[in-house]
Amino acid sequence: MYKILTKRTLGPGIREYVIEAPDIARVGKAGQFIVLRLHEKGERIPLTIVNVDPETGGVTLVIQEVGKSTREMGEQFHEGDSILDFAGPLGEATEIENYGTVVCVGGGVGIAPLYPIVRALKAAGNTVIGIIGYRSRDLMFYEEEFASSCDELIIMTNDGSYGKQGFVSDPLKQILESGRKIDRVWSIGPAIMMKVCADITRPFAVPTIVSLNSVMIDGTGMCGGCRVNVGGVAKFACVDGPEFDGHQVDFDLLMLRQGYYHDEESCSMDAYMAKQAEGVEK
Amino acid sequence: MIHAKQTPMREQPAAERVHNFNEVPLGYSPDEAVQEAERCLQCPHEPCVKGCPVGIDIPKFIEHVKNREFGQAISVIKTDNSLPAVCGRVCPQENQCQGVCTLAGRFEPVAIGRLERFCADWEAENETRYANIEPDTGKRIAVIGAGPAGLTVAGEMRRRGHSVTIFELLHVAGGVLMYGIPEFRLPKHIVQREISALCEMGVEVKVNKVIGRTQTVQDLLDGDYDSVFIGTGAGLPRFLGVPGESLNGVFSANEFLTRTNLMKAYRFPEYDTPIKVGKRVVTVGGGNVAMDSSRTALRLGAKESFIVYRRSEDELPARGEEVHHAKEEGIQFQLLTNPIEFIGENGNLRAIRCIKMELGEPDDSGRRRPVPIEGSEFEIEAETVVIAIGNGPHPLIPQSTPNLDLNRWGSIVADPETGLTSIPGVYAGGDIVTGAATVIEAMGAGKRAAVAMHAFLAEK
Numbered sequence: 001m002y003k004i005l006t007k008r009t010l011g012p013g014i015r016e017y018v019i020e021a022p023d024i025a026r027v028g029k030a031g032q033f034i035v036l037r038l039h040e041k042g043e044r045i046p047l048t049i050v051n052v053d054p055e056t057g058g059v060t061l062v063i064q065e066v067g068k069s070t071r072e073m074g075e076q077f078h079e080g081d082s083i084l085d086f087a088g089p090l091g092e093a094t095e096i097e098n099y100g101t102v103v104c105v106g107g108g109v110g111i112a113p114l115y116p117i118v119r120a121l122k123a124a125g126n127t128v129i130g131i132i133g134y135r136s137r138d139l140m141f142y143e144e145e146f147a148s149s150c151d152e153l154i155i156m157t158n159d160g161s162y163g164k165q166g167f168v169s170d171p172l173k174q175i176l177e178s179g180r181k182i183d184r185v186w187s188i189g190p191a192i193m194m195k196v197c198a199d200i201t202r203p204f205a206v207p208t209i210v211s212l213n214s215v216m217i218d219g220t221g222m223c224g225g226c227r228v229n230v231g232g233v234a235k236f237a238c239v240d241g242p243e244f245d246g247h248q249v250d251f252d253l254l255m256l257r258q259g260y261y262h263d264e265e266s267c268s269m270d271a272y273m274a275k276q277a278e279g280v281e282k
Numbered sequence: 283m284i285h286a287k288q289t290p291m292r293e294q295p296a297a298e299r300v301h302n303f304n305e306v307p308l309g310y311s312p313d314e315a316v317q318e319a320e321r322c323l324q325c326p327h328e329p330c331v332k333g334c335p336v337g338i339d340i341p342k343f344i345e346h347v348k349n350r351e352f353g354q355a356i357s358v359i360k361t362d363n364s365l366p367a368v369c370g371r372v373c374p375q376e377n378q379c380q381g382v383c384t385l386a387g388r389f390e391p392v393a394i395g396r397l398e399r400f401c402a403d404w405e406a407e408n409e410t411r412y413a414n415i416e417p418d419t420g421k422r423i424a425v426i427g428a429g430p431a432g433l434t435v436a437g438e439m440r441r442r443g444h445s446v447t448i449f450e451l452l453h454v455a456g457g458v459l460m461y462g463i464p465e466f467r468l469p470k471h472i473v474q475r476e477i478s479a480l481c482e483m484g485v486e487v488k489v490n491k492v493i494g495r496t497q498t499v500q501d502l503l504d505g506d507y508d509s510v511f512i513g514t515g516a517g518l519p520r521f522l523g524v525p526g527e528s529l530n531g532v533f534s535a536n537e538f539l540t541r542t543n544l545m546k547a548y549r550f551p552e553y554d555t556p557i558k559v560g561k562r563v564v565t566v567g568g569g570n571v572a573m574d575s576s577r578t579a580l581r582l583g584a585k586e587s588f589i590v591y592r593r594s595e596d597e598l599p600a601r602g603e604e605v606h607h608a609k610e611e612g613i614q615f616q617l618l619t620n621p622i623e624f625i626g627e628n629g630n631l632r633a634i635r636c637i638k639m640e641l642g643e644p645d646d647s648g649r650r651r652p653v654p655i656e657g658s659e660f661e662i663e664a665e666t667v668v669i670a671i672g673n674g675p676h677p678l679i680p681q682s683t684p685n686l687d688l689n690r691w692g693s694i695v696a697d698p699e700t701g702l703t704s705i706p707g708v709y710a711g712g713d714i715v716t717g718a719a720t721v722i723e724a725m726g727a728g729k730r731a732a733v734a735m736h737a738f739l740a741e742k
Contacts, residue, residue: 023496037453043545043554044453069554085453087490217545217555220451220492221677222461222517223537229528234521239677253528256629260530264556271551 001082002036005058010141013065014109015074016050022057024049024088030116031094031211031243034059035219037085038073045069046219048113048211048242049089059086062112062141068268075276090219091242094209098125100183103175104150105168105197106132107189111142113211114188118149121186127151129175129182133168133189137161169196176204184209187246191255198246210246212237214257229253284385288393289318296610300580303465303548306607307371307396312350315400319347322392323384330379330394335726336434338362340379340394347397353409356401360413363398364437365430365476365725367406368459370399371468373722374601406475415483416443421739424449424507426493426679429457430721431513431712433477434728435735436485442736446484447507449491451678452544457515458713459721461544462536464574466581467604470543494682499708508742509707509735512694513728516713517676521669522566526624531560531631535571535670542578560665561585564634566621567670568593573604575668576613587613588662592620592639592652616662620654624667633661673718680714693717701731707742709735 003020010016024034033048051060065071077083094117102121106114111132122128130150134140136159147153154171155163164171168189176182185208187197194210201208214237216226226237229250235241292308293299299306310318322344330340339358346355359366375381375395383391421444425432428450436446454460459473481487493499502510519534521527538557541547545555563579565572568591579587589608591598594617598605609615616636623635638658641650675693680686687695687704694703694710701709711727713719 023491027496041546041553085490087451087453087492089495090492217537217540218452218461220517222519223540224519224521224534225537227521227528234528253629257528257530260630261556261558264550264558268551268554268556 001084002086003082004077004079005056007077007079010062011139013071013074014062014139014141015065016060016062016112016141017077018053018056018058018060019083019086020057021059021086021088022054024059024086025052025057026054028052028059028089029093030096030120031113032089032091033219033242034061034086034088035090036083036087038069038077038083040084042084043069044085044217044219046090046213046216046238048213049116050112051116059088062109064109067265068272071269072272087219091238092240094120094186094243096120096124101127101129101181102184102186103129103131103172103182105172105185105187105189105193106130107168107193108134108139110189110193110211111146114186115142115145115149117186117188118146122149122151130154131156131168131171133157134162135159167196168193169200172197173200176201176206182206185246186210191251191258194246194249195251198249198251202247208246209243210249211242212244212249212254213242214254215261228257284321284323284389285317286389288321288390288396289314291393291396296612299466300577300611303581305469306466309403310396310400312352312404315347315397316350318393318397319344321385322348325384329382329384330392333379333382335378335722336362336729338379338398343401344392344394344397347401352401352404356405359398359401362729363725364413364434364480366398367402367472367476368430368468369722369725370395370397370402371472372463374720376602378722406472410479413437413441413483415441418445419443419739421445421508421742422447422506423509423511423735423739424502425511425513426499427451427457427512427514427712427714428455428477428487428489429513429515429712429724430459431515431714431724431728432457432511433480434725435511435513435709435711435732437480437483438729438732439735440480440483440485442732444736444739447486447488449493450487450489451492451514453489454544455487455489461540462571462574464539464543464578466577467574492678494678499679499683499686499705503707508739509709511701511728511731511735512679512703512708512710512714513712513724514676514679514714516673516718518674519669520672520674522621522671524621524623526626526631527669529624529626529631530629531558531666532624533666533668535565535567535575535668536673538575538668539571539578542582548582557582558666559584560631562588562662562664563666563668564588564590564662564664565668565670566590567672568598568600569670569672570600570604572668572670573600573608573613575670577608577611579666579668580611580613584666588616588664589613590616590619590621590634590636590662592618593649594618594641597649618652620652621667622659625661631665631667633663634667635659635661673713675714675717691717699730700734701727702734707738
């Protein structure tokens with residue numbers, strides 16, 4: 001069992017957890033992920049590491065309640081509770097170097113795993129331009145964290161309720177078109193956002209790293225469910241990634257594969273909601 | 283007067299069992315076991331013992347069964363085999379102990395596997411017999427991977443008085459016995475029963491441990507452990523490398539079986555992990571994993587389940603009993619056939635383009651090489667395909683252990699007699715060394731490694 005050291009609500013349906021897992025906290029790096037399972041009937045959920053603290057043994061994660069399991073976690077698992085299984089660190093760490101000037105683009109809950117990369121890049125001596133985007137102001141989190149780690153920070157909201165109105169890809173494009181020398185781009189968020197960012201940077205030949213969250217079971221190279229097409233070759237996101245060269249990724253295929261269990265996810269959510277309603281009636 | 287035929291074992295009827303995940307063969311009653319035991323000739327030269335990868339004293343345990351001394355029978359088995367309930371169910375006995383039985387040929391061989399299973403199940407229902415444990419030696423060993431090889435090493439080393447810790451990557455111990463072999467062939471509570479018995483002997487099992495990341499093999503040797511055994515298996519699924527293989531509906535057998543067995547997707551949505559199965563399912567491959575996948579597909583609701591295999595029936599690598607059960611259940615065998623393309627519609631699999639094969643000259647394996655027949659392409663419509671053409675070595679330990687010698691397939695190089703690797707004090711066995719093989723061969727490797735590790739620790 002792995003204890004929940006702290007739980008913080010960052011916005012509607014967005015929670016930050018710190019889970020006690022000292023051996024992972026000792027060695028986990030930016031870009032890597034863990035797999036957790038809430039209880040005996042739970043699924044294995046891969047989540048990218050947001051922070052590790054070797055002192056307290058805490059591993060920080062941010063979840064967005066999009067499916068049954070994340071919703072159950074957010075609603076039912078509180079500070080002081082324990083979750084059944086927690087394994088990692090899995091996947092390859094981000095390649096951190098002093099590249100020069102880098103742009104780190106994050107969208108939605110993808111902003112959370114981008115944060116440790118931003119910090120590591122800054123610590124390595126890069127000039128870091130952050131672009132983070134949310135659907136609207138009430139879903140914002142980690143603004144201060146990014147502001148204190150980035151040399152420049154641009155905040156976008158789709159509805160214009162905070163920062164500039166538009167998508168994260170808009171300022172990315174402007175920066176590149178301005179002729180400013182950008183040495184590398186990270187883009188983490190929904191698949192469609194990563195695809196658009198990669199399409200923007202391609203003509204400028206700026207290396208662009210994306211972090212793929214494909215469907216997986218074990219997270220250790222055994223199921224092959226997470227396979228993605230990168231440069232025409234099938235790669236496993238869990239062991240070959242999760243970070244890949246965004247210019248080589250077949251995002252359309254990734255999105256098709258991400259949607260394969262859509263009906264089952266709805267069914268699972270309905271069953272959970274019905275069970276909750278039943279509990280309330282009692 | 284010896285009965286020519288084996289005492290039959292009752293089974294769930296095929297028409298019924300394709301709709302559930304309950305075990306197919308139902309086991310012997312004590313009377314049936316005694317009746318079968320009476321067929322044993324007690325040959326002095328004991329060919330069966332030589333045919334057993336872990337060398338169980340088969341005539342001796344069968345003699346006990348014949349005398350209704352079931353407790354003594356299981357004690358004899360457990361002297362050489364830490365997982366009898368598993369082996370009695372999944373060993374390919376026809377190629378091992380039963381294949382060399384003196385009765386075989388003229389009559390049916392003694393049903394040794396069924397008797398082993400009977401003894402193990404009898405023990406579970408009656409009294410637990412523990413292996414004798416030697417006094418504590420003060421030595422500590424680490425076992426990486428809780429599959430058949432690792433569990434065997436753990437049991438053998440604990441018996442010799444060493445302290446044993448198993449590190450398992452997944453959330454339960456058992457390896458392929460838990461994620462791979464289906465419930466209807468090897469009920470998971472039986473696997474857990476065998477593992478509990480090891481824990482009761484004092485073996486410590488730590489799950490969710492990613493050795494190679496949180497600690498390396500060298501860290502274990504530099505830290506608390508005097509010796510390390512690597513039994514991390516062949517977990518990396520192979521794909522065919524043909525167009526369309528990333529379409530939705532194309533699974534590796536590992537994924538298909540792991541979702542179903544380990545994550546219990548057949549009980550979705552009670553369990554959170556889903557699985558999708560079309561009306562027509564094609565499994566590519568001819569081994570036990572292919573049989574397991576095709577039979578699992580029926581139980582998950584497929585109307586038709588096909589095996590596509592590139593050689594002929596004679597070359598099917600699966601156990602005879604598995605092929606027999608599959609046929610009984612209505613699995614359709616499309617032999618001398620190979621997929622060349624997966625055809626999709628909106629990202630989902632719709633059909634498999636295949637080509638007919640014929641057998642040519644023998645290849646390196648001594649089997650006749652399948653050769654495509656030009657112009658014989660045809661399509662099989664299917665919404666689901668399961669690729670069961672084998673697995674490569676699990677990469678985590680090989681990649682994270684710099685001094686470990688590997689062969690050209692990435693498997694660990696280990697002495698076949700001792701399991702010793704290129705690193706002193708580090709042993710390996712099972713599929714991580716041999717490539718995908720059988721449960722009992724992995725257990726045999728574990729047993730030999732334990733003998734060598736024990737000798738190494740005595741000198742240390």
